[in-house]
Amino acid sequence: MHTSRVLPGLAALLLALLAWPLGRTLHWTTLAWQWEDALLVRDTIYGRLTVVGRNGQRVFFQNGLLMFETQSTFPEEVAHFPLLEHPSPRSVLLIGGGAGGDLREILKHPVSEVHYVELDPAVIEAARRYLPPEDRAVLDDPRVTLAHTDGRLYVKNIGRRFDVVIVDLPEPSTGQLNRFYTQEFFAEVKAILNERGVFSFGLPSAENYLNPELRHLGGNVYQTLGSVFSQIIVLPGDHNRFIASDAPLTTDHTLLASRLAERGLTGPDGTRWVSAPYLKYIFTTDRFPQLRRDLESEESARLNRDLEPICYYYDMALWLSQFYSGLSGFFHQASLLNLWWVVVPLALAVLVLRWKRGGAVPMVIAFTGFAEMTLEMVVLLAFQALHGYVYHEVSLIVAAFMVGAALGGGVMNRLIAAMRAPDAAGSSASGERWARRPLMVLIVAQGVAMLYALALPPVLLKAAALPWPNLSFPLIILLAGFLGGMDFPLAAELTRASALNSSKGSVGRVAGLIYGADLVGACLGAFLSSALLIPVLGIPQTCYAVALLSLAGMVLLV
Incomplete structure (x- = not known):
């Protein structure tokens, strides 16, 4: 008996001792499967930074997305096109991309100041360590002011104006990145531009042909940008440059070529790619007017907004189209989703279940699982859209949800125990009254959940404006977890009583059915909310859909 207790402990101690020296080796061995030439892999509170190097070239990735690479002419297009559009640029705001060559190219113009915003300080630390000397030197130029903060927060709080604002960030593939392509952000940029100010950013594209997914993505951003700025130029290429x-x-x-020469950019220290012949090619090729016609003809039912992030759905469809081109029609039809697509099948399901008079409680629990996971995704994506980076906040929000669920379940178990206790008279009428109480409490809980979902969109906006959003958002999701945690013990109590009073199955079988319904609902909620409901319907309408689920649950139980 003594040996059986000691051996597992010794085995665990041996594994811990082996893991300590081998941990770093195992870490780099697993990373080498994805990053063969990785020079640096570092986790920060903003994400995972990866630097890959081969034959003198350095490529920077953040959370698997390309940030920039050296030995590329891409920074020339990022910097020179918007700066040449301005007759005399003096002040520039650059969000992202500065360490990858954008700063070097901007400083070739006669600018007096460049404000460079890079969220993660680790990017600059890695740049100083791994970039060539000529690229590192621009970081210390006296005209450069470096700020480590969120780009949108910087734009909102800077309190001054610029001649040119350039955004060089990856495409809107996440809620965090999508917020730099929304109507709200474009309006914030417009507010800090001088009278003849110019704004520029880019999106992935194709040189000769725009497939439906590229048209949806580019057209939606074009229309969103056009709702804020009166003048727009889009330059064709592998990356479309939007200038507004x-x-x-x-x-x-x-x-533009004369401005290039006047600023001394045609000599040996000037540009390699953006030259007078290249400018002529860009503006006289047939692709230039055709691209504008393609983007203007793309009809979109909604603009890209902070709480309606349709662009990250289009970007997801673009990525998937590379592997499943046959799904193009499906993605387009799904992008037309509206709230009626939820109302009609939900009403039919309620009518069928009311007619059959069975399965109400498991279905309500499935609705609850779907609603709870959807609300968790809503809070996560709202935090990302309204506040910025979410990488280190995920664990706190998920933990708050689980704590809320545990508290809700614990409180409800105590209440159920009190409901089971007979009163002093011990009459049968009293027992029947207590037996009905779990059902009434579950109906009330569904009603409270419905009110919570309806109130959530304005609450999220107010929470984002508070001084401590890192605390307010977890508290919001803690309440959602509490409401969901209450439902499972109530459903278990109802099905326990049903199983004891009938021959339909054991208590364990019915409880397993409820647990399975909860898991299926939660799985569908996590997938559909993040991939379809939130980006297509938007956060407010997704919350209304959740409120409809709670209403349907009340109708089933009454």
Whole structure:
């Protein structure tokens, strides 16, 4: 007996001692499967930074998305096109991309100051360590002001204006990145531009042909940008460059070429790629007017907004189309989803279950599982859209949800125990009254959950404006977890009583059915809310759909 207790302990101690020296080796061995030439892999509170190097070239990735690479002419297009559109740029705001060459190219113009915003300080630390000397040197240029903060927060709080604002970030593939392509952000940028100010950013594209997914993504951003700025130019290429302003923009390549020469950018220290011939090619090729026609003809039912992040759905469809091209029609039809698509099948399901008079409680628990996971995704994505980075906040929000569920279940178990206790008279009428109480409490819980879902969108907006969103958002989801945690003990109590009073099955079988219904609902909620409901319907309408689920649960139980 003594030996059986000691051996497992010794085995655990031996594994711990082996893991300590071998941990780093195992870490790099597993990373090598994905990053063969990784020079640096570092987790920060903002994400996972990876630096890959081969033959003198350095490539930076954040959370698996390409940030920038050296030995590329891409920074020339990012910097020179918007700066040449401005007749005399002096002040520039750059969000992202500075360490990858954008700063180097911007400083070739006669600018007096460049404010460079890079969220993660680890990016600059890695740049100083791994980039070539000429790229590192620009970080210490006296004209450069470096800020480690969220780009949107910087734009909102800077309190001054710029001649040119350039955003060089990956495409809107996440809620965090999508917020730099929304109507709200474009309006915030417009507010900090000088009278002839120019704004520029890019999106992935194709040189000669836009497939439906590229058209949806580019067209939606084009329309969203057009709702804020009166003048827009889109330059064709593997990356479309969007240039916007409320002042007239020129497409005269000779004027832009003359500005290039006036600023001394045609000599040996000038540009390698953006030259007078290249400017002529960009503005006179058939692709230039055709791209504009393609984007203008793309009809979209909604603009890209902070709480209606349709662009990250389009980006997801674009990524999936590379592997499953046959699903193009499905993605387009799914993008037309509206709230009626939820109302009609839900009403039919309620009618069928009411007619059959069976399965109400398991279905309510499935609805609850779906609703709870959807609300958790809503809070996570709302935090990302309204506050920024969510990488280190995920664990706190998920933990708050689980704590809320545990508290809700614990409180309800105590209440159920009190309901089971007979009163002093011990009459049968009293027992029947107590037996009905779990059902009444479950109906009330569904009603409270419905009110919670209806109130959630404005509450999220107010929480984002509070000084401590890292605390307010977990508290919001803690309440959602509490409401969901209450439902399972109530459903278990109802099915326990049903099983004891009938021959339909044992208590264990019915409880297993409830647990399975909860898991199926939660699984569907996590998948459908993140991939379809939130990006297509938007956060407010997704919350209304959750409220409809709670209402359907009340109708089933009455």
